Amino acid sequence: MCGIVGYNGKNKAIDILLEGLSNLEYRGYDSAGVAIRDKNIKIYKAKGKIINLKEKLENKKLNGTCGIGHTRWATHGEPSENNAHPHISNDGNVTLVHNGIIENYQELIQKLTKHDYKFYSDTDTEVLANIIDYYYKKYKMGPIDAINRTMVRVRGSYAIAVMFKEYPDEIWVARKDSPMIIGKNDDGTYLASDVPAILKYTNNVYYIDNLEAACLKKDKVIFYDLNGDVIEKEIKKVKWDIAAAEKSGYEHFMIKEIYEQPEVISKTINSYVKNDIINFKECGLNKRILKDIESIYIVACGSAYHVGVCSQYVIEELSKTPVRVDIASEFRYRKPLLNKKELVIIISQSGETADSLAALREAKKMGVKTLAIVNVVGSSIAREADYVLYTLAGPEIAVATTKAFSTQLIAMYLFAIELASAKRRIDKKEYSRLLNEIKLIPGKVQTILDKEIKRIQKVASEFYSVPDAFYIGRGLDYAISLEGSLKLKEISYIHSEAYAAGELKHGTISLIENNTLVLGIVTDEEIYEKTISNLTEVKSRGGYIVTVAPKKIDVSKVSNYKITIPETIKYFYPSISVIPLQLLGYYIAVSKGLDVDKPRNLAKSVTVE
Numbered sequence: 001m002c003g004i005v006g007y008n009g010k011n012k013a014i015d016i017l018l019e020g021l022s023n024l025e026y027r028g029y030d031s032a033g034v035a036i037r038d039k040n041i042k043i044y045k046a047k048g049k050i051i052n053l054k055e056k057l058e059n060k061k062l063n064g065t066c067g068i069g070h071t072r073w074a075t076h077g078e079p080s081e082n083n084a085h086p087h088i089s090n091d092g093n094v095t096l097v098h099n100g101i102i103e104n105y106q107e108l109i110q111k112l113t114k115h116d117y118k119f120y121s122d123t124d125t126e127v128l129a130n131i132i133d134y135y136y137k138k139y140k141m142g143p144i145d146a147i148n149r150t151m152v153r154v155r156g157s158y159a160i161a162v163m164f165k166e167y168p169d170e171i172w173v174a175r176k177d178s179p180m181i182i183g184k185n186d187d188g189t190y191l192a193s194d195v196p197a198i199l200k201y202t203n204n205v206y207y208i209d210n211l212e213a214a215c216l217k218k219d220k221v222i223f224y225d226l227n228g229d230v231i232e233k234e235i236k237k238v239k240w241d242i243a244a245a246e247k248s249g250y251e252h253f254m255i256k257e258i259y260e261q262p263e264v265i266s267k268t269i270n271s272y273v274k275n276d277i278i279n280f281k282e283c284g285l286n287k288r289i290l291k292d293i294e295s296i297y298i299v300a301c302g303s304a305y306h307v308g309v310c311s312q313y314v315i316e317e318l319s320k321t322p323v324r325v326d327i328a329s330e331f332r333y334r335k336p337l338l339n340k341k342e343l344v345i346i347i348s349q350s351g352e353t354a355d356s357l358a359a360l361r362e363a364k365k366m367g368v369k370t371l372a373i374v375n376v377v378g379s380s381i382a383r384e385a386d387y388v389l390y391t392l393a394g395p396e397i398a399v400a401t402t403k404a405f406s407t408q409l410i411a412m413y414l415f416a417i418e419l420a421s422a423k424r425r426i427d428k429k430e431y432s433r434l435l436n437e438i439k440l441i442p443g444k445v446q447t448i449l450d451k452e453i454k455r456i457q458k459v460a461s462e463f464y465s466v467p468d469a470f471y472i473g474r475g476l477d478y479a480i481s482l483e484g485s486l487k488l489k490e491i492s493y494i495h496s497e498a499y500a501a502g503e504l505k506h507g508t509i510s511l512i513e514n515n516t517l518v519l520g521i522v523t524d525e526e527i528y529e530k531t532i533s534n535l536t537e538v539k540s541r542g543g544y545i546v547t548v549a550p551k552k553i554d555v556s557k558v559s560n561y562k563i564t565i566p567e568t569i570k571y572f573y574p575s576i577s578v579i580p581l582q583l584l585g586y587y588i589a590v591s592k593g594l595d596v597d598k599p600r601n602l603a604k605s606v607t608v609e
């Protein structure tokens with residue numbers, strides 16, 4: 001979950017490292033540090049955000065052109081300067097930054113202690129610096145040998161960048177189950193845990209695989225396998241645009257990304273719908289494969305899981321295929337019963353979420369076909385799944401997802417329609433009707449952004465200090481309530497819960513008192529009266545009700561305040577109703593003066609269990 005960056009080339013490394021770390025801050029922001037190679041290796045660290053590190057470095061003359069940097073999301077040991085990376089081996093022979101978790105670090109500390117190694121931090125990372133140093137000195141066979149022996153010895157996940165005292169013009173890297181890319185241009189070589197860190201300098205990247213290592217020289221990168229043999233890699237072009245990774249005048253990335261939604265939804269639709277026909281050929285999925293699928297398991301975490309919950313309703317209704325949705329951290333240890341005619345769908349923005357990746361591997365072990373819905377090209381989940389549908393959200397920087405969520409929904413709607421068509425559960429007319437409606441979603445999202453902002457800001461300014469909020473709905477409205485509630489709690493720190501509207505009175509309604517904020521999502525014409533009854537029950541107990549509903553559904557009797565959304569076909573309402581919920585979460589967090597893009601305790605891309 002931490003961010004790693006490195007540079008070796010012609011220019012001053014410190015500027016590139018600090019800029020890269022700032023672009024990676026969404027991956028962790030407890031503490032940060034850099035190591036710059038001049039004649040010697042100089043290390044600087046600061047607790048807290050990158051700005052603290054920048055202040056510390058203000059008057060330092062750092063001319064070195066080779067260095068590594070790190071922004072931390074603490075796992076082992078509190079956020080402090082002492083625990084911040086880079087870490088060094090006892091005699092300074094090895095300097096290292098690490099992303100991931102070393103599971104057997106206690107055992108390794110015991111081993112190294114017997115060889116007189118001492119430890120100054122509470123991290124699992126420091127042991128890596130020392131074990132590399134240990135193998136380097138014991139076998140005297142150079143960096144690749146020391147790194148490969150370390151990879152065989154440690155358990156866990158890691159992306160590491162290492163500088164050896166005796167190899168001044170090189171940075172060594174290795175990875176297993178933690179993301180890392182390597183970039184190259186005429187000015188040098190770059191490494192990063194995520195594309196936005198180096199996008200300003202290059203979009204030519206190498207993807208380094210699990211249990212591979214590389215040496216970054218000033219003008220080239222040499223890759224090695226676990227045997228120490230050199231391997232060839234092709235350089236790939238990242239299609240992301242640098243502007244997408246910058247704030248471009250917006251106050252926060254989150255609001256910028258909310259506003260980008262019409263565009264990225266269109267892009268995602270257009271990449272799969274050609275001449276009014278859904279085309280999944282590029283990802284290898286065809287009608288014959290789809291026809292044979294008997295049941296579906298959707299597995300994901302957080303908001304991506306909520307996309308799964310929404311999709312369950314749509315896929316089951318359109319294609320009459322049974323769907324189960326599971327949280328990846330549960331799925332991976334549940335020993336799920338899967339059969340060969342099942343399809344496991346993993347949804348993930350980053351493509352690196354540890355639990356989702358593990359769930360994918362579990363499914364593959366059982367010989368089940370897997371489909372990944374992923375935003376980051378070349379990510380682990382994208383590379384390991386049998387089929388991949390990419391969402392075209394572009395880089396998502398705010399920790400709370402918005403645009404990736406919206407594009408994941410689109411990918412899943414298209415999948416549901418194509419599946420229903422392959423199984424002949426819908427005719428051509430229905431197919432066209434659904435596709436035509438999907439194409440209208442971007443415009444409808446834009447309408448909310450154009451017309452409802454003031455009304456949403458008003459609710460936010462009145463309710464930003466409430467202790468609790470509840471989101472209720474039925475069917476797809478319940479599914480989107482889950483996302484609305486998460487959006488609020490994760491960035492505003494207001495306790496909030498999502499409930500199936502009919503379930504509230506089985507216990508939770510006892511929490512409703514005078515002025516408790518309750519969001520009622522009411523878009524489904526078939527069951528809206530039931531939800532209205534549930535909202536009436538809440539209102540008569542003093543709840544303050546904000547409804548999100550299209551004009552044609554009359555919610556006037558229960559609403560204290562109504563947010564009107566454009567109409568669509570019932571399956572696609574999540575794409576529309578989520579927008580005011582994202583905006584409400586955002587404006588409440590802004591009203592509270594919180595750091596919206598980097599909420600406390602969180603980090604984007606959860607690469608640890």
Ligand code: F6R
Nearest residue numbers: 302303304348349350353400401
């Ligand atoms: C919430 C949020 C998280 C992610 C979750 C999965 O706003 O962003 O709940 O949805 O951590 O992440 P990915 O999609 O990268 O697997």
